[in-house]
Amino acid sequence: xxxxxxxxxxxxxxxxxxxxxxxxxxxxxxxxxxxxxxxxxxxxxxxxxxxxxxxxxxxxxxxxxxxxxxxxxxxxxxxxxxxxxxxxxxxxxxxxxxxxxxxxxxxxxxxxxxxxxxxxxxxxxxxxxxxxxxxxxxxxxxxxxxxxxxxxxxxxxxxxxxxxxxxxxxxxxxxxxxxxxxxxxxxxxxxxxxxxxxxxxxxxxxxxxxxxxxxxxxxxxxxxxxxxxxxxxxxxxxxxxxxxxxxxxxxxxxxxxxxxxxxxxxxxxxxxxxxxxxxxxxxxxxxxxxxxxxxxxxxxxx
Ligand code: NDP
Numbered sequence: 001x002x003x004x005x006x007x008x009x010x011x012x013x014x015x016x017x018x019x020x021x022x023x024x025x026x027x028x029x030x031x032x033x034x035x036x037x038x039x040x041x042x043x044x045x046x047x048x049x050x051x052x053x054x055x056x057x058x059x060x061x062x063x064x065x066x067x068x069x070x071x072x073x074x075x076x077x078x079x080x081x082x083x084x085x086x087x088x089x090x091x092x093x094x095x096x097x098x099x100x101x102x103x104x105x106x107x108x109x110x111x112x113x114x115x116x117x118x119x120x121x122x123x124x125x126x127x128x129x130x131x132x133x134x135x136x137x138x139x140x141x142x143x144x145x146x147x148x149x150x151x152x153x154x155x156x157x158x159x160x161x162x163x164x165x166x167x168x169x170x171x172x173x174x175x176x177x178x179x180x181x182x183x184x185x186x187x188x189x190x191x192x193x194x195x196x197x198x199x200x201x202x203x204x205x206x207x208x209x210x211x212x213x214x215x216x217x218x219x220x221x222x223x224x225x226x227x228x229x230x231x232x233x234x235x236x237x238x239x240x241x242x243x244x245x246x247x248x249x250x251x252x253x254x255x256x257x258x259x260x261x262x263x264x265x266x267x268x269x270x271x272x273x274x275x276x277x278x279x280x281x282x283x284x285x286x287x288x289x290x291x292x293x294x295x296x297x298x299x300x301x302x
Contacts, residue, residue: 019271024161028161047107087118092110107287110127129151133284134151135151135154155243156187156190158276163239174197176212178203180202184243189201218241220241221240221244227255229257240266242257242259242269
């Protein structure tokens with residue numbers, strides 16, 4: 001997906017190798033706010049995003065509150081709906097269906113993970129694909145793999161934007177995606193493929209993972225294992241995108257890549273925190289505007 005005229009934002013005065021996700025997300029959100037402004041002028045109302053949170057998981061509460069706040073800051077009508085942790089499947093599906101039927105709602109996001117007694121797949125499948133701003137409905141996943149326009153999962157979109165800021169042409173590059181989740185690994189691999197990279201998808205059963213990673217011109221890691229990727233896993237001059245978010249025993253956030261070690265090898269690398277994370281919410285807001293425009297028969301203003 002093209003990203004218009006967002007300027008390349010690297011932390012030039014600090015270290016040009018470090019991709020500044022915070023600055024990138026700020027610029028991206030400013031562009032979303034402009035899109036919202038245009039939308040309001042055309043339709044007299046702002047796009048609406050509804051976030052559904054089940055239970056009281058502390059991390060999910062923070063994430064959903066941040067999403068609601070960021071939406072409202074960008075001029076989107078953001079609303080957070082809390083449901084008790086013991087809500088049953090039928091009641092949750094009813095809530096999603098009510099938002100499908102509400103024409104003032106353009107985007108629906110069900111915060112994951114759901115409590116164990118709920119069937120996540122069935123819930124996600126209930127979301128109207130035209131309002132599926134997380135891009136997790138099989139219809140949107142299918143459109144992505146068919147190379148057609150749909151709503152694309154937020155974190156992979158954010159990673160592609162950060163890659164674009166490096167100025168590195170992905171054509172013909174060997175891109176290795178470590179992780180194959182529906183949320184991250186699979187859609188990211190599709191986006192890299194669409195950008196003409198030669199893509200390898202690695203996972204927990206991959207043989208010689210270190211050697212596979214060390215052959216990557218572009219290495220994207222979304223596993224959830226603190227500092228799994230060390231300097232020996234990285235090709236000299238590679239671009240490294242670290243999606244992992246892990247909390248260490250002393251409460252620090254670290255990625256799946258050993259950042260300090262990798263810095264000696266990588267040409268460009270995202271830090272954790274302050275890399276991929278901030279872009280995820282920015283892309284959620286952008287997807288909400290895109291959904292609102294598509295639902296009104298417009299060509300998205302991106
Ligand atoms: P999942 O647990 O769904 O997927 C993890 C993937 O990693 C699986 O494909 C798994 O392989 C693979 N894996 C596990 N262990 C290994 C190993 N030892 N070697 C190689 N591959 C392995 O996680 P997600 O994709 O949802 O998230 C991954 C990480 O990214 C997490 O830390 C999460 O917190 C973070 N994240 C960050 C976001 C952000 O906004 N920055 C957004 C989304 C996720 P297999 O399929 O074989 O089991």
